[in-house]
Amino acid sequence: MYFNETHIAFRDSIKRFIDKEINPHMDEWEETVAPLHDLFKKMGDLGFLGVRYDPKYGGQGLDYWFETVLLEEIGHIHGMGVATAIAVQTNMATPAIAAFGSEYLKETYLMGAIAGDMVAAIAVTEPDAGSDVFAIKTRAVKEGDHYVLNGSKTYITNGTQADFLTLLARTSDDKGYHSFGLFVVPTDLRGFHVNKKLDKLGLRSSDTAELFFDNVKVPAKNLIGDEREGFIYQMQQFQHERFAILPGTHVAIRDMVDMTVDYLRQRVVFGKPLITKQVLRHRLADYLMKNECLKQLTYHIVRMKMEGLDVTREISMGKLYAGQLISEVASGCLQMFGGIGFMTETLISRYFRDARIMSIGAGADEVMSEIIARVEGF
Ligand SMILES: Cc1cc2nc3c(=O)[nH]c(=O)nc-3n(C[C@H](O)[C@H](O)[C@H](O)COP(=O)(O)OP(=O)(O)OC[C@H]3O[C@@H](n4cnc5c(N)ncnc54)[C@H](O)[C@@H]3O)c2cc1C
Known part of the structure; x- marks a missing residue:
């Protein structure tokens, strides 16, 4: 009623992939964490990581119904940790880059994530700010052609394996919501540290990390859109x-x-x-x-x-x-x-x-x- 033959064929291809490449490994990955670079490369090659995104950046250019098919099928994975890792890549860390990012950010990070060449994470939560996002303290200060980033983030899914973080930081002391910037932060920059991989009750096939930023110089071109509109x-x-x-x-x-x-x-x-x-x-x-x-x-x-x-x-x-x-x-x-x-x-x-x-x-x-x-x- 909601899905036509093309949706069904797409659904079958994801189902086959999960049955062959994911579910047989789930018991092992619950012990060790899923190897996301390997898994995402395979998914990227099959077009599963950019269902809704523009073909110009390697996406499939399909609609929300196709996205729903993908998100339904990953619900069949025998453990929600891997499904969460995938959803971070497709729906949590990349939509803002696609919607507000520059050509540079799209061609580098969005394309990398869609192809499965890069693992993405979304970094908003901090030790003293979860539900109250407005209370985050991580600070990005503009200095010439880069921003200097200081602070910490916690409970970050894919955090130990990520190649880049889509990260929210305060850019000014002004009151109100127009004082935050959203950045794409590569994890190979000096001053970026994974403090620890967190041990947790569930989602054990997914890695969750505490991250630390010590004077990390983020290139100004890695700012998404306007430096006051990140929130x-x-x-x-x-x-x-x-x-x-x-x-x-x-x-x-x-x-x-x-x-x-x-x-x-x-x-x-x-x-x-x-x-x-x-x-x-x-x-x-x-x-x-x-x-x-x-x-x-x-x-x-x-x-x-x-x-x-x-x-x-x-x-x-x-x-x-x-x-x-x-x-x-x-x-x-x-x-x-x-x-x-x-x-x-x-x-x-x-x-x-x-x-x-x-x-x-x-x-x-x-x-x-x-x-x-x-x-x-x-
Ligand atoms: C496994 C895991 C993965 C995560 N992955 C990510 C990630 O990838 N990136 C990221 O940025 N964050 C991530 N998070 C963080 C997650 O989004 C936060 O834990 C969540 O938003 C709650 O914030 P908090 O833990 O600081 O709880 P707090 O904000 O301290 O809230 C504690 C509790 O207080 C209650 N509460 C909060 N606000 C109100 C209110 N207004 N009225 C009444 N009660 C209230 C709720 O019951 C809440 O659970 C992850 C967390 C976990 C556990």
Whole structure:
């Protein structure tokens, strides 16, 4: 109904790639972290990293429905860490370069990211500023033909492997939002340090890092757009980031329900397969009902984006609902697996750990509620 034969062929090609090049390695990558240069090069060669971007820069020049297909398919990856790493590359660190960057930035970094020759990261959060982006302290001071960057960033996905960061820094002490710049910061510059790779509850196949900048000289040509408009660019980029979570979430939820049904069919308790228990079947039906709402909201947002409408309200609602629902379903499905669900060897335990981030990263639930309330005018 939403997808034609071309979408289906595209979907099949991504599915084949995930089945062959990603899922067989997921257990290993949960221990070691996915090797992004190798993985992204393969994805870049197949055109998976620049679905919506201009063919002039190596993109496919396709629309939001094709992007949705990609984002849905990566929801089938057996662990949300790799899906997150991919979404950072396609929807979190590059949209602002494509929208506001100079030809130089597009030809160097956007093309590099689309081709899979460069790994990208988005660097906004700091030790003292997460939900409150306005409170960031990292400072970029213009000196001749470069900016001197000092400060730190934390929880940066792809941070130990990135070739460049799309980074938000304060450029003036003026009050208000027009005092930030968004920069493309290559990670081979002197004074850039990866402080440490962070150990975390879930998304273990993805690397998350604390970064430090000590008088890093960033060429002035690496500024995206206007040096006072970075905050505005980042707020717009956040919409691509938050949307990117939705398609993969409704797909992962469906996968969790399917794997739970399979388990309940074969697990015999009190002389009968567990699937015969009405209370469990109804709970699963309830999950599917809610997931259909999430899926339809996702498609509604795609339709709105295709019309060029402002989707801030709907994306905030979708992100809020996706985070709450995936944790509810992961926890409820794990419960139905019983003891085996608590074992690392069972995939549902990975989904349970990975799901938790969805209500925190890319704007916590409370931040989404705040945006919705503000758009609604209360
Ligand atoms: C695995 C992982 C990957 C990440 N990747 C990246 C990345 O690649 N790049 C990047 O820049 N950042 C990244 N982040 C950071 C992430 O976006 C922040 O953690 C998130 O925005 C929350 O910020 P914080 O951790 O500072 O929490 P805080 O801002 O300290 O908030 C703590 C809690 O307070 C509550 N809260 C916050 N604001 C309000 C409010 N207005 N009203 C009521 N309650 C509120 C929420 O429950 C929130 O979870 C990542 C984080 C994690 C854990």
